[in-house]
Amino acid sequence: MSLSYSQINKLPPRISVGEYAFHRLRQLKVLTIFGLPGEFSMPLMDKLYKVPGMKWAGNTNELNAAYAVDGYSRLKRLGCIITTFGVGELSAMNGIAGSFAEHVGVLHIVGMPPTSATTKQLLLHHTLGNRNYEVFYRMANDITCYTTMIVDTDYCADEVDMCIRMAWVKQKPTYMGVPSNQIDLEVDSTRLDIELNLQLDSLIENANIRGNDDLIEQILDNKKQDIQGRIQEDLTKIILKRIYESRSPAIIIDACVSRQGMMRETQLFCELTNFPTFVTPMAKGIINEDMPNFGGVFTGSISSPDVREIVDFADFIIVIGCVLEEFSTSSFHFNIKPKNRVLIFDNSVKVKNVAYPDINIKTLLKNIIFQFDQSNINYSFERKMDIQIPKNQITRDQLLRxxxxxxxxxxxxxxxxxxxxxxxxxxxxxxxxxxxxxxxxxxxxxxxxxxxxxxxxxxxxxxxxxxxxxxxxxxxxxxxxxxxxxxxxxxxxxxxxxxxxxxxxxxxxxxxxxxxxxxxxxxxxxxxxxxxxxxxxxxxxxxxxxxxxxxxxxxxxxxxxxxxxxxxxxxxxxxxxxxxxxxxxxxxxxxxxxxxxxxxxxxxxxxxxxxxxxxxxxxxxxxxxxxxxxxxxxxxxxxxxxxxxxxx
Amino acid sequence: MSLSYSQINKLPPRISVGEYAFHRLRQLKVLTIFGLPGEFSMPLMDKLYKVPGMKWAGNTNELNAAYAVDGYSRLKRLGCIITTFGVGELSAMNGIAGSFAEHVGVLHIVGMPPTSATTKQLLLHHTLGNRNYEVFYRMANDITCYTTMIVDTDYCADEVDMCIRMAWVKQKPTYMGVPSNQIDLEVDSTRLDIELNLQLDSLIENANIRGNDDLIEQILDNKKQDIQGRIQEDLTKIILKRIYESRSPAIIIDACVSRQGMMRETQLFCELTNFPTFVTPMAKGIINEDMPNFGGVFTGSISSPDVREIVDFADFIIVIGCVLEEFSTSSFHFNIKPKNRVLIFDNSVKVKNVAYPDINIKTLLKNIIFQFDQSNINYSFERKMDIQIPKNQITRDQLLRxxxxxxxxxxxxxxxxxxxxxxxxxxxxxxxxxxxxxxxxxxxxxxxxxxxxxxxxxxxxxxxxxxxxxxxxxxxxxxxxxxxxxxxxxxxxxxxxxxxxxxxxxxxxxxxxxxxxxxxxxxxxxxxxxxxxxxxxxxxxxxxxxxxxxxxxxxxxxxxxxxxxxxxxxxxxxxxxxxxxxxxxxxxxxxxxxxxxxxxxxxxxxxxxxxxxxxxxxxxxxxxxxxxxxxxxxxxxxxxxxxxxxxx
CATH class of the missing domain: 3.40.50.970 (Thiamin diphosphate (ThDP)-binding fold, Pyr/PP domains)
Structure with missing residues (x-):
C-alpha cells in the first residue's frame, strides 16, 4: 500500500491551519511565496518555514510582489502572495486588479489584526482611524472572485481549500484574510491525503460550502454533471457543424488557453483543422509559430494586411481562450462580427449571440477533437502562410532603430x-x-x-x-x-x-x-x-x-x-x-x-x-x-x- | 481700483475647466503637482503648463507620488496628485489611505476614459474587462471625504471648487475623476476673482451645491452661523471653567494642530496657561520645545516616568488637535480617562463623553485665549521641565549604537x-x-x-x-x-x-x-x-x-x-x-x-x-x-x- 501525503511527510494528526495552507499550495507545486513581512502576517510566515521545499521570495515592495506572483502564476497556474493589513494589501491592489483583468490565478493572503482587536474596535495603527476593519476586505471584493476571512474554527480548512480551488479553476485572484491569532487553529492533517478537486463542476458557486449535507451536494452535483454533459454534447455538434460548413475560416488563439492549461489541445485542434491561425498579443507563444497555417498576430483594426485579408472576410471565426469579446486601446480594437463567431471563453461559450455558461472548455475542445472528421471539411488549404523574419542588411555602424x-x-x-x-x-x-x-x-x-x-x-x-x-x-x-x-x-x-x-x-x-x-x-x-x-x-x-x-x-x-x-x-x-x-x-x-x-x-x-x-x-x-x-x-x-x- | 485675478493674469472670459482647476490650486499656493502621465490624464496635464508658476514633479511611480503629495501638503495644507484611470489610481491607493488616516489634505485627480467610452461600455484597456467603469471610483469612497466626476457642463467649476475646499477644510483626500473629453468644458474665468471660501461653516455637507437658490443657502448659512456662534460661546466657557479649576492639568498636542494651521494659537495657549505640555509622536515639532513647561513626547502606556507622573495623575487633560481618542500599536497605547479630558479634534470637540460636532476649532482656541484670565488659575507652576539632551561621552572609535x-x-x-x-x-x-x-x-x-x-x-x-x-x-x-x-x-x-x-x-x-x-x-x-x-x-x-x-x-x-x-x-x-x-x-x-x-x-x-x-x-x-x-x-x-x- 502506498503511503499517504500525511504519512510521507510525517505530519502529526493535527496541524495549524497556517501550515495546512502551505501544504495545499505545495501539493499544487506552488513552492515560492511572494510578499513582504508585516506585523500581522509574520506569525503566518513562520509556518511557511515548517513546510519542506517552500520558499519565501521576500520582495522589495508589495506592488512588485503582486506583479511577481502574477508572472509566476502564468507559468504554474497558481501563485500566492502574502501582505499585511491595510498598508501592505493596498499597495498590492493594482497588481491584483491586473491578475483579475488578465485571468491569472492568485491566492492573496492578508495578515490581519487579531480578532480581539476588531471585536473590541481598538484604534490600531494601519487602520483608517474610524474603527472600520472591513474596508480593505470590501475593496478587495471588486478585484477578486472569492473573499473570505479565517475566523471559523470548524470550517477554516474548507475556506483555505475554497480559496485555492477558486483561484486555480477560475484563474482569478482570491482573497483570504487571516487574523494573526487564528494561524494556530488546528485542522486534521489527513485532509491533505485527499487531493483538491480542481474541476469546474466541483465548484458550487455562491453556495454555502459549510455544512455536512454531503449527500444533497452529491445529488445536486450529479444532476449538474448530467446537464453539463448534455450541453457539452450539443455544443460539440454545433461547433463541428460550423467548422465543417466554413469555406473561409479563421482560428484566433487568446490568453485563456494558457490560463486553462489547454495548450496541447489547442495546438492539436489547429493542426487537425489546418485553418488559418492567429494569436492575440496576449496569446503570443501559445501556438507553435512554425505551423504552416500560423498567420501571425491578430491586432484587430491595425492587423497587417495579410491578417486582415483572412480575418475580415472569414465566414467563421473561432476564438479559443477568449478573454474579451471586444477590446479597445488607443492603438487598436478587436471587433468580430457576432454572426460568424464562436467565442470559447475561460468557462463559457458564445455561439453567435447565445451564451452557454459553466462549460469546461478543455473537455469541450477534447470532445471536438475526438469527433472531428477531416473528410467533412469544406475549406481547402490555399497557401502556406509560414512567417519568415528577414535578416537585416543594415551596416554595422548604423545607430539602432x-x-x-x-x-x-x-x-x-x-x-x-x-x-x-x-x-x-x-x-x-x-x-x-x-x-x-x-x-x-x-x-x-x-x-x-x-x-x-x-x-x-x-x-x-x-x-x-x-x-x-x-x-x-x-x-x-x-x-x-x-x-x-x-x-x-x-x-x-x-x-x-x-x-x-x-x-x-x-x-x-x-x-x-x-x-x-x-x-x-x-x-x-x-x-x-x-x-x-x-x-x-x-x-x-x-x-x-x-x-x-x-x-x-x-x-x-x-x-x-x-x-x-x-x-x-x-x-x-x-x-x-x-x-x-x-x-x-x-x-x-x-x-x-x-x-x-x-x-x-x-x-x-x-x-x-x-x-x-x-x-x-x-x-x-x-x-x-x-x-x-x-x-x-x-x-x-x-x-x-x-x-x-x-x-x- | 486694484486688478482682479483674471485681469492680472490676462485670462480670456472663458477658460477650460482643466485650466481653471490649476488656477484655483495656484491661488492656494499649491504650485507643484505630483503624479505620472497616463493616456487618460495627459490632456489635463497639458493645461498645467498653461498656468504660470505651476510645476509638474513627474514621479517615478504612483505610490511614491502619493507619499510625496502627502509630505508636501503637511507643509502647505494642500497638495494635488494626478494619476490615470485604474492602473495609476490603484497604485496610489495606499498613499491616499495614509493621507485619510493621518488627516492630510490631498486633491486626487484621476484622468478617466472619455464619457463616450463609458456610455458605450467599450471594453477598454486599464479596465477589469467587465464593463465596470465605476469600480475604482467606488473604492476611492472609503479613503476620501468627497468624490466626484466632472461630467456636468454647468456645474463642473462648482465641483472643482468643492473638491478643493473639502480637501483644505477637512484635511482629508478628495477624489475628482476627469474624463479625458471633459477637460475643455468652458467656465467663466471671472469665477477666479472670488476667492474660495475655506471656512468650515461654508461647507454645507452632503447638500446639493448645484443650484442657484443662493438666497436660501445664505439664510440657512446665517442660521447655522448663529447656532455655531452660541455653541462656540458655551464651549469656551465650559473649557475655561475646567482650565481654571484644575490643580494638576496637562496639555497634549496632537497632529491636527498643524493640519488646521493653528500652531501659533496653540503655542500661545501653552505659554499663557503654563500647563505642562506634551506632544504625541505625530505632533513633534508643533510646539517650541524650549518652553519651560514642555515635557517631551507622550507615548501613552510607554511614556517615560517623568511624563507618566504628570499625565497619569492629571485631574484635567486637554488634547488639542486630537487625531484619535485612543490608539494602539504593538508598542504603545493611548488611553486617557474620559472623566478628566477635553478632546479638541479637527472639527469637533468632546468634553467628557459629550460630543460637539462641526466646531471651528481655531476660532474656539482663539476665543479661549481672548477670554483667558490668568488670575483664575488654580494650578501652581512647580518645576521647570526643560529637556536637555546630554552630550555623549563615548570614545571616538566605538561602533555606533x-x-x-x-x-x-x-x-x-x-x-x-x-x-x-x-x-x-x-x-x-x-x-x-x-x-x-x-x-x-x-x-x-x-x-x-x-x-x-x-x-x-x-x-x-x-x-x-x-x-x-x-x-x-x-x-x-x-x-x-x-x-x-x-x-x-x-x-x-x-x-x-x-x-x-x-x-x-x-x-x-x-x-x-x-x-x-x-x-x-x-x-x-x-x-x-x-x-x-x-x-x-x-x-x-x-x-x-x-x-x-x-x-x-x-x-x-x-x-x-x-x-x-x-x-x-x-x-x-x-x-x-x-x-x-x-x-x-x-x-x-x-x-x-x-x-x-x-x-x-x-x-x-x-x-x-x-x-x-x-x-x-x-x-x-x-x-x-x-x-x-x-x-x-x-x-x-x-x-x-x-x-x-x-x-x-
Missing part, C-alpha cells in the same frame, strides 16, 4: 524561452518577431500597467527554475528537457517604476536577460497620444548598467548596445546565449522612434477608418496626417535643447 | 529644519531628540506605511523651496527668514521600498539630507514582534551611497558613518551643515539594536502591565523577560553564518 532591432532578436530566440515584454513599445516590437516552438510569451496587454514586466520577470524566473527542477526529477528520459531562458524587454520609463525588484532577482540568484530599451522616456505615449514632445514624457536618465553591482550582484554581465554592430556581435556570441548569469543590456533606441508596426498601422487607421475618433482625446483628433507623417519621417530629429533641463 | 546616535543629531538640528522620520526605529529614535524652535516634524505614526518617508521627503523638499521663495517675496524685512533644511532618517528596509524617488529628488535639484540608517533589514520588526532572527527580516545589502551617481546626480556628498568619531566629525563640519547640495549618509547601526527608549519601555510594559497581551501574537506572549533581556543585552552579537545566505 526599432524596426531593425526586433528582427535581430527574432533570430536569437530558442525553444523553451520565456519572453516577457513591457506594455510600451516592446509589446509592439515583439509582435514582429517569430517565436520558436515551446516558447512562452508574457505581456499584460489588457490591464497594461507600466512597470509590470520586471516584477513578472522575477516571478517567471522563479517558476522557470522550478519547472526545470521538476523536469529533472522525472528522470533520464528528460535529460534533454528544455532549459528556460527568461528574457525581459522593458523600456526605461517602465523600468524605473519597479526597478528595485532587480535586487530580489539578484538575491535569489536568478539569471534572466534584462534588455532595457532606453528611449529616454515614455515613447509609446509620445507617439500614440500627442505625438508631441511634452516635458512630462521625459524621465531622469540613469546609469542603468551600474545597478546590478549597486544591488550586490557579483557574477553578472552588462553591455551597452548602441549600433547594429554591437547588437549583432552580442547576439552572435555563443557564451552570451547561455543563461549562466544575470545579464543587463542597455539598448539605445531613439526617443522618438517606435516599432514600424505602430507607425504603419496608425497611419493606415488614420487614413482608412474613423473608429479611433470615437474615443480619442480632443488633441488626437486635431492631429492631421501631415503631423503624423512629419513625426514618423523624422524620428531621429535631435531633441530641442531645453529637454535637457530637468526643471519644469 | 542607537542610544547614542540620536543625542548627537539632537545637537545638530537648527531652527527651520524639516525633520522626517520613517516609521521604524527612526520614529522612536527621534522622540529622544530635542527640536529647536520652528522645526517641523513629519512622521506617519498612525498609518505607518513603510517607505512613506522618502516620498514625503521629496514633497517636503518641494514645499520647503516654495516656502523660502514666498518668504523672499515678502521683502527685506524677511531677509533673515529661515532656510529650511530637509532632513530624512530612513531605515535601509524602508528605503528599498520606494528608493527610486531619490531620482525625482535629484531631477528637481532638491537638496535634502538623507540618512540611511543601515541596520541590515527590518530591525523594528525583529525586535517588536518575535525578537527572533527569522530570515524574512533580512534584505539584500546594497551599495546605497552609489545610488546618487547612478541616478544622475553630479553635485552631491556621501559619507559612510561607522564609528562615533565619524558621526561627530560629520556633525561638527560647518560646511556639512549648509544644505547646498544633496547628501546621502549611510549610518551603520547594529542589526539587532533599537533605540534605548524602545528597549526600556518594552521591558517596563512587560513587567508592569498586560495591556499588550490582548492584541499580541501567540509568539510574543510566549516570550519571557529573560529572552528579552538577553536580546537587548547582547545586541551586537555576530549574526549566525547562515544569515549570509540569500536563498531561503
Amino acid at each position: 526599432q524596426e531593425w532591432v526586433w528582427g535581430e532578436f527574432s533570430h536569437w530566440f530558442q525553444p523553451g524561452d520565456i519572453i516577457i515584454t513591457e506594455v510600451g513599445t516592446s509589446a509592439f516590437g515583439i509582435m514582429q518577431t517569430k517565436f520558436p516552438k515551446n516558447t512562452w510569451g508574457i505581456s499584460q496587454a489588457l490591464w497594461g500597467s507600466s512597470g509590470y514586466s520586471l516584477g513578472a520577470c522575477l516571478g517567471a524566473s522563479y517558476a522557470a527554475r522550478e519547472l526545470e527542477a521538476e523536469a529533472n526529477i522525472y528522470g533520464a528520459s528528460n535529460k534533454n528537457s528544455l532549459s528556460h531562458r527568461v528574457i525581459l524587454f522593458v523600456g526605461d520609463g517602465a523600468f524605473q517604476i519597479t526597478m528595485q525588484e532587480l535586487s530580489t532577482i539578484i538575491k535569489a540568484d536568478l539569471k534572466p536577460y534584462i534588455f532595457v530599451m532606453n528611449n529616454q522616456g515614455y515613447s509609446i505615449d509620445r507617439f500614440l497620444h500627442h505625438r508631441s514632445n511634452a516635458k512630462y514624457y521625459d524621465i531622469q536618465q540613469w546609469h542603468y548598467l551600474s545597478l546590478l553591482s549597486v544591488f550586490g550582484a557579483t557574477d553578472y554581465e552588462t553591455r551597452k548596445i548602441v549600433t547594429m554592430g554591437d547588437l549583432q556581435d552580442m547576439l552572435a556570441d555563443r557564451n552570451f546565449a547561455i543563461n549562466d548569469k544575470i545579464r543587463m543590456l542597455e539598448v539605445m533606441v531613439p526617443s522618438m522612434d517606435v516599432p514600424q508596426a505602430i507607425i504603419d498601422k496608425w497611419q493606415r487607421e488614420k487614413e482608412g477608418s474613423n473608429i479611433i475618433n470615437e474615443n480619442d482625446q480632443p488633441h488626437s483628433t486635431e492631429t492631421t496626417n501631415s503631423d503624423l507623417l512629419s513625426w514618423s519621417e523624422s524620428p531621429l530629429t535631435e531633441l530641442e535643447p531645453d529637454r535637457k533641463k530637468r526643471h519644469l | 542607537q542610544e547614542w546616535v540620536w543625542g548627537e543629531f539632537s545637537h545638530w538640528f537648527q531652527p527651520g529644519d524639516i525633520i522626517i522620520t520613517e516609521v521604524g526605529t527612526s520614529a522612536f529614535g527621534i522622540m529622544q531628540t530635542k527640536f529647536p524652535k520652528n522645526t517641523w516634524g513629519i512622521s506617519q505614526a498612525l498609518w505607518g506605511s513603510s517607505g512613506y518617508s522618502l516620498g514625503a521627503c521629496l514633497g517636503a523638499s518641494y514645499a520647503a523651496r516654495e516656502l523660502e521663495a514666498e518668504a523672499n517675496i515678502y521683502g527685506a524685512s524677511n531677509k533673515n527668514s529661515l532656510s529650511h533644511r530637509v532632513i530624512l532618517f530612513v531605515g535601509d528596509g524602508a528605503f528599498q521600498i520606494t528608493m527610486q524617488e531619490l531620482s525625482t529628488i535629484i531631477k528637481a535639484d532638491l537638496k535634502p539630507y538623507i540618512f540611511v540608517m543601515n541596520n541590515q533589514g527590518y530591525s523594528i520588526d525583529r525586535f517588536l514582534h518575535h525578537r527572533s532572527n527569522a530570515k524574512y527580516y533580512d534584505i539584500q545589502q546594497w551599495h546605497y551611497l552609489s545610488l546618487l551617481s547612478v541616478f544622475g546626480a553630479t553635485d552631491y556628498e556621501t559619507r559612510k558613518i561607522v564609528t562615533m568619531g565619524d558621526l561627530q566629525d560629520m556633525l561638527a563640519d560647518r560646511n556639512f551643515a549648509i544644505n547646498d547640495k544633496i547628501r546621502m549618509l549611510e549610518v551603520m547601526v547594529p542589526s539587532m539594536d533599537v533605540p534605548q527608549a524602545i528597549i526600556d519601555k518594552w521591558q517596563r510594559e512587560k513587567e508592569g502591565s498586560n495591556i499588550i497581551n490582548e492584541n499580541d501574537q501567540p509568539h510574543s506572549t510566549e516570550t519571557t523577560n529573560s529572552d528579552l533581556l538577553s536580546w537587548s543585552e547582547s545586541p551586537l552579537t555576530e549574526l549566525e553564518p547562515d544569515r549570509k545566505k540569500r536563498h531561503l
Whole structure:
C-alpha cells in the first residue's frame, strides 16, 4: 500500500491551519511565496518555514510582489502572495486588479489584526482611524472572485481549500484574510491525503460550502454533471457543424488557453483543422509559430494586411481562450462580427449571440477533437502562410532603430524561452518577431500597467527554475528537457517604476536577460497620444548598467548596445546565449522612434477608418496626417535643447 | 481700483475647466503637482503648463507620488496628485489611505476614459474587462471625504471648487475623476476673482451645491452661523471653567494642530496657561520645545516616568488637535480617562463623553485665549521641565549604537529644519531628540506605511523651496527668514521600498539630507514582534551611497558613518551643515539594536502591565523577560553564518 501525503511527510494528526495552507499550495507545486513581512502576517510566515521545499521570495515592495506572483502564476497556474493589513494589501491592489483583468490565478493572503482587536474596535495603527476593519476586505471584493476571512474554527480548512480551488479553476485572484491569532487553529492533517478537486463542476458557486449535507451536494452535483454533459454534447455538434460548413475560416488563439492549461489541445485542434491561425498579443507563444497555417498576430483594426485579408472576410471565426469579446486601446480594437463567431471563453461559450455558461472548455475542445472528421471539411488549404523574419542588411555602424532591432532578436530566440515584454513599445516590437516552438510569451496587454514586466520577470524566473527542477526529477528520459531562458524587454520609463525588484532577482540568484530599451522616456505615449514632445514624457536618465553591482550582484554581465554592430556581435556570441548569469543590456533606441508596426498601422487607421475618433482625446483628433507623417519621417530629429533641463 | 485675478493674469472670459482647476490650486499656493502621465490624464496635464508658476514633479511611480503629495501638503495644507484611470489610481491607493488616516489634505485627480467610452461600455484597456467603469471610483469612497466626476457642463467649476475646499477644510483626500473629453468644458474665468471660501461653516455637507437658490443657502448659512456662534460661546466657557479649576492639568498636542494651521494659537495657549505640555509622536515639532513647561513626547502606556507622573495623575487633560481618542500599536497605547479630558479634534470637540460636532476649532482656541484670565488659575507652576539632551561621552572609535546616535543629531538640528522620520526605529529614535524652535516634524505614526518617508521627503523638499521663495517675496524685512533644511532618517528596509524617488529628488535639484540608517533589514520588526532572527527580516545589502551617481546626480556628498568619531566629525563640519547640495549618509547601526527608549519601555510594559497581551501574537506572549533581556543585552552579537545566505 502506498503511503499517504500525511504519512510521507510525517505530519502529526493535527496541524495549524497556517501550515495546512502551505501544504495545499505545495501539493499544487506552488513552492515560492511572494510578499513582504508585516506585523500581522509574520506569525503566518513562520509556518511557511515548517513546510519542506517552500520558499519565501521576500520582495522589495508589495506592488512588485503582486506583479511577481502574477508572472509566476502564468507559468504554474497558481501563485500566492502574502501582505499585511491595510498598508501592505493596498499597495498590492493594482497588481491584483491586473491578475483579475488578465485571468491569472492568485491566492492573496492578508495578515490581519487579531480578532480581539476588531471585536473590541481598538484604534490600531494601519487602520483608517474610524474603527472600520472591513474596508480593505470590501475593496478587495471588486478585484477578486472569492473573499473570505479565517475566523471559523470548524470550517477554516474548507475556506483555505475554497480559496485555492477558486483561484486555480477560475484563474482569478482570491482573497483570504487571516487574523494573526487564528494561524494556530488546528485542522486534521489527513485532509491533505485527499487531493483538491480542481474541476469546474466541483465548484458550487455562491453556495454555502459549510455544512455536512454531503449527500444533497452529491445529488445536486450529479444532476449538474448530467446537464453539463448534455450541453457539452450539443455544443460539440454545433461547433463541428460550423467548422465543417466554413469555406473561409479563421482560428484566433487568446490568453485563456494558457490560463486553462489547454495548450496541447489547442495546438492539436489547429493542426487537425489546418485553418488559418492567429494569436492575440496576449496569446503570443501559445501556438507553435512554425505551423504552416500560423498567420501571425491578430491586432484587430491595425492587423497587417495579410491578417486582415483572412480575418475580415472569414465566414467563421473561432476564438479559443477568449478573454474579451471586444477590446479597445488607443492603438487598436478587436471587433468580430457576432454572426460568424464562436467565442470559447475561460468557462463559457458564445455561439453567435447565445451564451452557454459553466462549460469546461478543455473537455469541450477534447470532445471536438475526438469527433472531428477531416473528410467533412469544406475549406481547402490555399497557401502556406509560414512567417519568415528577414535578416537585416543594415551596416554595422548604423545607430539602432526599432524596426531593425526586433528582427535581430527574432533570430536569437530558442525553444523553451520565456519572453516577457513591457506594455510600451516592446509589446509592439515583439509582435514582429517569430517565436520558436515551446516558447512562452508574457505581456499584460489588457490591464497594461507600466512597470509590470520586471516584477513578472522575477516571478517567471522563479517558476522557470522550478519547472526545470521538476523536469529533472522525472528522470533520464528528460535529460534533454528544455532549459528556460527568461528574457525581459522593458523600456526605461517602465523600468524605473519597479526597478528595485532587480535586487530580489539578484538575491535569489536568478539569471534572466534584462534588455532595457532606453528611449529616454515614455515613447509609446509620445507617439500614440500627442505625438508631441511634452516635458512630462521625459524621465531622469540613469546609469542603468551600474545597478546590478549597486544591488550586490557579483557574477553578472552588462553591455551597452548602441549600433547594429554591437547588437549583432552580442547576439552572435555563443557564451552570451547561455543563461549562466544575470545579464543587463542597455539598448539605445531613439526617443522618438517606435516599432514600424505602430507607425504603419496608425497611419493606415488614420487614413482608412474613423473608429479611433470615437474615443480619442480632443488633441488626437486635431492631429492631421501631415503631423503624423512629419513625426514618423523624422524620428531621429535631435531633441530641442531645453529637454535637457530637468526643471519644469 | 486694484486688478482682479483674471485681469492680472490676462485670462480670456472663458477658460477650460482643466485650466481653471490649476488656477484655483495656484491661488492656494499649491504650485507643484505630483503624479505620472497616463493616456487618460495627459490632456489635463497639458493645461498645467498653461498656468504660470505651476510645476509638474513627474514621479517615478504612483505610490511614491502619493507619499510625496502627502509630505508636501503637511507643509502647505494642500497638495494635488494626478494619476490615470485604474492602473495609476490603484497604485496610489495606499498613499491616499495614509493621507485619510493621518488627516492630510490631498486633491486626487484621476484622468478617466472619455464619457463616450463609458456610455458605450467599450471594453477598454486599464479596465477589469467587465464593463465596470465605476469600480475604482467606488473604492476611492472609503479613503476620501468627497468624490466626484466632472461630467456636468454647468456645474463642473462648482465641483472643482468643492473638491478643493473639502480637501483644505477637512484635511482629508478628495477624489475628482476627469474624463479625458471633459477637460475643455468652458467656465467663466471671472469665477477666479472670488476667492474660495475655506471656512468650515461654508461647507454645507452632503447638500446639493448645484443650484442657484443662493438666497436660501445664505439664510440657512446665517442660521447655522448663529447656532455655531452660541455653541462656540458655551464651549469656551465650559473649557475655561475646567482650565481654571484644575490643580494638576496637562496639555497634549496632537497632529491636527498643524493640519488646521493653528500652531501659533496653540503655542500661545501653552505659554499663557503654563500647563505642562506634551506632544504625541505625530505632533513633534508643533510646539517650541524650549518652553519651560514642555515635557517631551507622550507615548501613552510607554511614556517615560517623568511624563507618566504628570499625565497619569492629571485631574484635567486637554488634547488639542486630537487625531484619535485612543490608539494602539504593538508598542504603545493611548488611553486617557474620559472623566478628566477635553478632546479638541479637527472639527469637533468632546468634553467628557459629550460630543460637539462641526466646531471651528481655531476660532474656539482663539476665543479661549481672548477670554483667558490668568488670575483664575488654580494650578501652581512647580518645576521647570526643560529637556536637555546630554552630550555623549563615548570614545571616538566605538561602533555606533542607537542610544547614542540620536543625542548627537539632537545637537545638530537648527531652527527651520524639516525633520522626517520613517516609521521604524527612526520614529522612536527621534522622540529622544530635542527640536529647536520652528522645526517641523513629519512622521506617519498612525498609518505607518513603510517607505512613506522618502516620498514625503521629496514633497517636503518641494514645499520647503516654495516656502523660502514666498518668504523672499515678502521683502527685506524677511531677509533673515529661515532656510529650511530637509532632513530624512530612513531605515535601509524602508528605503528599498520606494528608493527610486531619490531620482525625482535629484531631477528637481532638491537638496535634502538623507540618512540611511543601515541596520541590515527590518530591525523594528525583529525586535517588536518575535525578537527572533527569522530570515524574512533580512534584505539584500546594497551599495546605497552609489545610488546618487547612478541616478544622475553630479553635485552631491556621501559619507559612510561607522564609528562615533565619524558621526561627530560629520556633525561638527560647518560646511556639512549648509544644505547646498544633496547628501546621502549611510549610518551603520547594529542589526539587532533599537533605540534605548524602545528597549526600556518594552521591558517596563512587560513587567508592569498586560495591556499588550490582548492584541499580541501567540509568539510574543510566549516570550519571557529573560529572552528579552538577553536580546537587548547582547545586541551586537555576530549574526549566525547562515544569515549570509540569500536563498531561503
